[in-house]
Amino acid sequence: DMKVTQMPRYLIKRMGENVLLECGQDMSHETMYWYRQDPGLGLQLIYISYDVDSNSEGDIPKGYRVSRKKREHFSLILDSAKTNQTSVYFCASRQANTEVFFGKGTRLTVV
Amino acid sequence: QQKVQQSPESLSVPEGGMASLNCTSSDRNFQYFWWYRQHSGEGPKALMSIFSDGDKKEGRFTAHLNKASLHVSLHIRDSQPSDSALYFCAASEPGANTGKLTFGHGTILRVHP
Numbered sequence: 001d002m003k004v005t006q007m008p009r010y011l012i013k014r015m016g017e018n019v020l021l022e023c024g025q026d027m028s029h030e031t032m033y034w035y036r037q038d039p040g041l042g043l044q045l046i047y048i049s050y051d052v053d054s055n056s057e058g059d060i061p062k063g064y065r066v067s068r069k070k071r072e073h074f075s076l077i078l079d080s081a082k083t084n085q086t087s088v089y090f091c092a093s094r095q096a097n098t099e100v101f102f103g104k105g106t107r108l109t110v111v
Numbered sequence: 112q113q114k115v116q117q118s119p120e121s122l123s124v125p126e127g128g129m130a131s132l133n134c135t136s137s138d139r140n141f142q143y144f145w146w147y148r149q150h151s152g153e154g155p156k157a158l159m160s161i162f163s164d165g166d167k168k169e170g171r172f173t174a175h176l177n178k179a180s181l182h183v184s185l186h187i188r189d190s191q192p193s194d195s196a197l198y199f200c201a202a203s204e205p206g207a208n209t210g211k212l213t214f215g216h217g218t219i220l221r222v223h224p
Contacts (some may be wrong), residue, residue, distance in 0.1 A: 004154075031210040033210075033212075035214075040216060041216060042199060042214045042215055042216040042217050043155070043199065043214040044214075045211065045212075045213070048210055048211060050210060058211070090154055090155070092154075094210065094212075097143060097203070097205070099145065099157035099160065100145075100147075100155075100157065100201075100212055101157075102154030102155050102156065103154050104152075104153060104154050105153075105154055
């Protein structure tokens with residue numbers, strides 16, 4: 001069963017706290033992504049990872065960093081979270097030019 | 112500038128009717144196009160891809176691509192209430208190593224009984 005799993009699904013953090021969003025996939029896909037989704041803005045690419053320790057900035061990387069130490073896991077880290085980072089975060093994975101598989105998302109609220 | 116633009120922002124069609132969604136790219140490097148659908152509370156899910164000029168039909172869904180104008184459309188015939196969702200157009204450059212998929216802002220489709 002092809003799946004992208006995100007944990008946690010909901011998270012509330014205070015401004016200035018560190019945030020760790022975790023993502024796993026069971027398809028051995030090389031490429032993984034982190035997107036954020038805000039109303040009316042669609043999906044914005046934060047980071048893309050082409051394989052273990054091979055990460056590239058997307059369109060909105062400021063305030064975020066990522067870690068990929070195993071092909072099946074991709075983490076998004078927010079150091080000192082800000083209120084404007086309140087959003088729904090989606091992890092996704094893909095092999096070559098096939099379809100992108102998305103997780104169910106993590107709704108992060110920074111208060 | 113938004114590289115992938117979708118229209119309309121929202122659309123309401125009667126059950127059994129035809130829904131038509133549009134997408135235009137401003138980047139000529141984009142050659143591969145995808146349509147994704149997102150139901151409330153879920154992640155987006157791929158509907159279909161189109162890489163060549165012309166039509167591609169999958170069940171009730173037909174995509175049309177015009178590479179010269181970088182225009183892609185999605186037509187849903189016999190629309191069902193379960194088709195109510197947010198629809199995204201996405202585009203990428205050819206080549207397996209680029210990986211980057213750029214999304215439009217989406218079209219909200221409502222199918223009413």
